[in-house]
Amino acid sequence: MGEDVDLTASMARAVELASRALGRTSPNPVVGCVVLDAEGRVVGEGFHAEAGGPHAEVVALAAAGPRAQGGTAVVTLEPCRHTGRTGPCTQALVDAGIARVAIAVTDPTATAGGGADLLRRQGVEVVVGVGRERAAHGNRAWLHAAATGRPFVTWKFAATLDGRTAAADGTSRWITGSDARDAVHGLRATRDAVLVGSGTLRTDDPHLAVRDRPDATQPLRVVLDAGALIPLTARVLDDAAPTLVVAAEGSDASRLTCEGIDVLHVPRTAFGLDPDAVLAGLHERGVRSVLLEGGARLAGSFVRAELVDEVVAHLAPALLGAGRSVLEDAGITTITEALRLTTTDVITLGDDVAITASVRRDH
Numbered sequence: 001m002g003e004d005v006d007l008t009a010s011m012a013r014a015v016e017l018a019s020r021a022l023g024r025t026s027p028n029p030v031v032g033c034v035v036l037d038a039e040g041r042v043v044g045e046g047f048h049a050e051a052g053g054p055h056a057e058v059v060a061l062a063a064a065g066p067r068a069q070g071g072t073a074v075v076t077l078e079p080c081r082h083t084g085r086t087g088p089c090t091q092a093l094v095d096a097g098i099a100r101v102a103i104a105v106t107d108p109t110a111t112a113g114g115g116a117d118l119l120r121r122q123g124v125e126v127v128v129g130v131g132r133e134r135a136a137h138g139n140r141a142w143l144h145a146a147a148t149g150r151p152f153v154t155w156k157f158a159a160t161l162d163g164r165t166a167a168a169d170g171t172s173r174w175i176t177g178s179d180a181r182d183a184v185h186g187l188r189a190t191r192d193a194v195l196v197g198s199g200t201l202r203t204d205d206p207h208l209a210v211r212d213r214p215d216a217t218q219p220l221r222v223v224l225d226a227g228a229l230i231p232l233t234a235r236v237l238d239d240a241a242p243t244l245v246v247a248a249e250g251s252d253a254s255r256l257t258c259e260g261i262d263v264l265h266v267p268r269t270a271f272g273l274d275p276d277a278v279l280a281g282l283h284e285r286g287v288r289s290v291l292l293e294g295g296a297r298l299a300g301s302f303v304r305a306e307l308v309d310e311v312v313a314h315l316a317p318a319l320l321g322a323g324r325s326v327l328e329d330a331g332i333t334t335i336t337e338a339l340r341l342t343t344t345d346v347i348t349l350g351d352d353v354a355i356t357a358s359v360r361r362d363h
Contacts, residue, residue: 007102010034010042010074011131015104015138017047017056018076022138022190024050024217027286029142031077033060038070038099050217051286055080057089061096069097076104076135078128079119080112090115093124100125104135108146137344141191141289144309150279154310155292155299156187157326164320165296170203172324179350180314182212184293187312189216191291193244193282197272197298198225201234208293209240220244220287224273224298228253228263237261244285246278271301279307296328303330303339306361311341313355 011034018032025048033056035044044067046059054062057079061068073079079089079101093101101124107113116126136143141152158176159165166172174181188194189210196206201223208221218241223230228247230236232255236243246264247253253263266277282290292302302308332338341357348354 006036006040007072007074007127007130010036010072011076011102011104012134013042013045014047014056014074014076015131015135017045018135019138021047021049023188023192023219023289026051026142026192026288027145029077029139031056031075031139033057033076034074035060035064035068035098036072036074037064037067040072043067043071055089058087058092061092061098064096070099071097072100072102073098074102074130076131077139078103078105078107078113079115080107081115081118082111088115090118090122093119094122098124100127102127102130104129104131105139105143108143145283145288150276150283150307151192151287151290152309153279153290153292153302153307154187154191154312155302155308156184156312156314157293157299158314158316159326160316160318160320162319162321163326164323165326166324167320168322170324172204175318176314176316176352177350180316180352180354183314183349183354185211185213187291188219189213191219191289192287193220193222193289194291194293195222195224195278195298196236197294198223198227198230199297200293200295201225201230201236203295205235206293207235207238207240218242219291220282220285222246222278222282222290224278224294226268226273227251228256230256232256232259244282246273246281248273269301271304272297275302275305275307296325299326300328300330303327303332308339309359311355311357311359313357314349315353315355317351317353 014032018030032047037043044060044064048056081090144152210216221243226248228251264281267274343357345356
């Protein structure tokens, strides 16, 4: 019993370690590892800090040194068995003399999966499923992308309690307070890409880079602009972070490409640029998580296409009664078609409330 409790606590620590690298590892997953010696004492910790860098198990084993002999490695994701930019973690564990490996989530990919069976064949005891729910939630973007071939999409918006994102005269700064605005930069820092439409670009001229987090890896800034009409003076085109402009097939984007601006052409649909094609293009660029910060029309097109996986709503204790609504036509015409979500977190940000909810696919 004590042994299981130790594994659960160690896995919780490994999940916390893995979360430190959110937004930095794509196209790789976030992974954390805790190494216990033969008596169950923590002797090494590590996490995968960036793509191409050492994996969590290697970092933790290096910290443990010879104390890992006969011990246990507690890992949030099944150790890889292949050689990529780094060697296989399964072999590193065997070479270190690890006697037991506790795994939260199995690796679903064909190249890296199967590490648990390989370890068992090497005489290592393997326990699968310790802390599975928490670890899977922490790695949900990568696991989703591995299963679907498209990035995990989080739609974030700020609104009043009556669902308005701007007043009747178009003013919207600031609906929420400074704590909520700072939290947005925290969200951006944990995502691979931030996406807006041309309407938001024209109205707000957003910068979209992470601010006040000097160690953050800047996400890819993505602007959906069917006509490739974005002004070259737009703030999103500065050198603070990389930027991708997504335009419609057939549009002339030569004035952008001549300036060295990356452009992706995708088909149009009746509701704007094809969101499936947008996400496919981002996935090819190594993006595994997207923060959708666009307006009501863009959000509606992604909801209509069933491409929103999570919603983060920042609600201000204010009422407007008129003005822009938070979501435009999403193809829902009756209450039985309502897109239902499951609340996963509720916190206060100053006077505001942040609600995080995952989209249910059982509708």
